[in-house]
Amino acid sequence: MNTTFPQPRTADDERTLLVKVFGKDRPGITTGLFATLAEFEVDVIDLEQVVTRGRITLCALVTPPTGGAPGAEGALRATVHRWAEGLRLQTEIISGTGDNRPRREGRSHVTVLGHPLTAAAVSALAARITEADGNIDRIFRLAKYPVTAVELAVSGVATERLRAALALEAAVQQVDIAVVAAGLERRAKRLVVMDVDSTLIQDEVIELFAAHAGCEAEVAEVTAAAMRGELDFAESLHARVALLAGLDAGVVEKVRTEVRLTPGARTLIRTLQRLGYQVGIVSGGFTQVTDYLVELLGLDFAAANTLEVEDGRFTGRVVGEIVDRAGKARWLARFAEQARVPLEQTVAIGDGANDLDMLNAAGLGVAFNAKPVVREAADTAVNVPFLDTVLYLLGITRDEVEAADELHGTPPE
Numbered sequence: 113m114n115t116t117f118p119q120p121r122t123a124d125d126e127r128t129l130l131v132k133v134f135g136k137d138r139p140g141i142t143t144g145l146f147a148t149l150a151e152f153e154v155d156v157i158d159l160e161q162v163v164t165r166g167r168i169t170l171c172a173l174v175t176p177p178t179g180g181a182p183g184a185e186g187a188l189r190a191t192v193h194r195w196a197e198g199l200r201l202q203t204e205i206i207s208g209t210g211d212n213r214p215r216r217e218g219r220s221h222v223t224v225l226g227h228p229l230t231a232a233a234v235s236a237l238a239a240r241i242t243e244a245d246g247n248i249d250r251i252f253r254l255a256k257y258p259v260t261a262v263e264l265a266v267s268g269v270a271t272e273r274l275r276a277a278l279a280l281e282a283a284v285q286q287v288d289i290a291v292v293a294a295g296l297e298r299r300a301k302r303l304v305v306m307d308v309d310s311t312l313i314q315d316e317v318i319e320l321f322a323a324h325a326g327c328e329a330e331v332a333e334v335t336a337a338a339m340r341g342e343l344d345f346a347e348s349l350h351a352r353v354a355l356l357a358g359l360d361a362g363v364v365e366k367v368r369t370e371v372r373l374t375p376g377a378r379t380l381i382r383t384l385q386r387l388g389y390q391v392g393i394v395s396g397g398f399t400q401v402t403d404y405l406v407e408l409l410g411l412d413f414a415a416a417n418t419l420e421v422e423d424g425r426f427t428g429r430v431v432g433e434i435v436d437r438a439g440k441a442r443w444l445a446r447f448a449e450q451a452r453v454p455l456e457q458t459v460a461i462g463d464g465a466n467d468l469d470m471l472n473a474a475g476l477g478v479a480f481n482a483k484p485v486v487r488e489a490a491d492t493a494v495n496v497p498f499l500d501t502v503l504y505l506l507g508i509t510r511d512e513v514e515a516a517d518e519l520h521g522t523p524p525e
Contacts, residue, residue: 129174135201137168148195152188153178157211216268219294223505226287227496229260233285244269244277255510258498290492290505303453304384305444307462308395311480314372317397318352324363327355341465341485345436357428361421364400376500379525381409383513390451394443396435415443441469
């Protein structure tokens with residue numbers, strides 16, 4: 113069976129009418145406008161509506177009245193103006209030809225996070241896009257809290273070139289920017305794996321144990337050097353764990369109560385899982401705490417080191433495979449295999465040098481409040497203390513999050 117579809121009524125050189133309506137928003141404006149236009153049997157070519165602070169801007173690109181009868185277009189204009197005046201709205205009808213010009217090659221999504229997002233920052237970023245020969249085709253807001261997040265659709269410049277052009281300006285303007293190629297791949301991400309210490313939680317777990325062992329200062333010094341990349345992680349791990357030798361293993365329950373989730377952690381995880389993502393953690397810390405987090409948050413995957421216990425006390429050693437920098441990347445690959453998700457469809461989040469291999473292996477690597485060496489190497493960086501801002505990098509809006517929470521009766525975090 114052959115089906116023939118009608119061709120569009122407009123070509124690039126055929127006349128079109130742009131109908132713009134703006135004023136105070138209220139129910140029924142969209143219905144009223146199109147009921148009015150329907151009297152003239154026009155076809156809708158494009159349509160966009162935005163409401164900002166209770167003010168509506170509604171634009172409709174339509175064909176001229178069917179048949180082109182003398183006076184038909186004038187009658188349409190007069191009828192639309194009368195309808196608008198009756199609702200105390202302003203309207204403008206502009207005659208022209210064709211539709212929007214085709215978007216140019218090289219298309220990217222640019223997500224901008226500001227806390228706050230200043231006019232100066234937007235101006236500077238727009239200027240860099242122009243200088244790179246890019247064009248901003250569309251802008252819309254993803255969130256207004258806990259940060260202001262907006263997304264720009266940009267064409268005309270390769271994604272890598274655009275990312276490089278905006279990275280330095282983002283640092284100057286103190287905003288976070290993620291630049292990803294447009295296309296289905298962005299929505300194809302299906303596995304998110306994150307570091308634990310100073311990412312999923314606000315603490316360094318070994319320092320919590322060290323506080324109970326009376327060696328907090330010594331452990332913190334080694335931890336800081338390791339996270340800066342100045343020490344081999346495995347060697348630093350053994351050195352720090354050795355300081356815990358003899359500590360009563362019953363302290364695990366106390367440490368679990370001391371762990372503080374990063375703001376936005378619960379929102380990030382539940383939103384991702386509602387959307388069909390799988391979520392895992394991989395940590396240079398210890399299963400004595402990550403097992404608790406898996407149960408608390410309903411995580412799908414987890415890997416961490418395990419503190420050895422004999423006669424109810426820590427021996428100062430770890431058992432099993434060490435989860436170090438290379439180990440984190442290996443676990444990401446294992447989780448992806450178990451989830452049946454290609455590596456290019458994974459997201460990794462971390463803050464320290466031992467997360468770098470994992471961030472580089474993932475389809476999208478996010479440096480979260482990270483050390484400089486990590487920010488420079490990752491695909492994108494987030495420097496605000498809210499973990500759920502990662503959702504905006506995936507194109508998920510705050511409105512979508514809140515709608516899902518309302519549907520499931522989930523209280524705000």
